[in-house]
Amino acid sequence: MPAPTHDTLLHIAERARWEAARDTGVSYSMSTLGRTLAEEGFIHCSSDMLQLEGVLDRFYTAVPRSALVLLVIDTSRLDAPVRYEQVGDDLFPHVYGPIPVSAVIDVRSLPETR
Template structure:
């Protein structure tokens, strides 16, 4: 099932705290935050979403109390991305850090409600 949803050309998305993203971007270092409060080293991969519907669900579930967030739009062709089952859905997981050049766009997320 996971391979049916995989389109290596389609961008994937990662919710990031603005300050964390800007710090690594400004330093020219790879981004290594897996999810809120967990690093790539701790989790083993970086959580991502395949579309904006998944982004909305993840945001409500894990980031609802934060308002200074950005959405990283990522070129998966530059990374080791595996689409894996999580419950009844399939999410892209990034195995390794995200180099700044793999981020093709950074979008501000609207304020949480």
């Protein structure tokens, strides 16, 4: 059975790290909270808000929402492959390379619910 594909992916980013990439035009290369693409091997993403909310609840409860942003990524603008990999009972998209600033089509606040 083929892995799902999506036109957009979601990524939780530390606001300061995203803004530094955006302001310099350098591709975004943070994998997850406090870990780089080089350290992790890929950039963690979510397929939809349900997955994203689960990630927020499991890994970001100690981080103020104001310190985070939600990146909406257009997969057609990525230079790196996206692989859907099993994590627990779900398939999560992982981007195996940096995310060009131009691939981020929207930056949103994260939901406040916990």
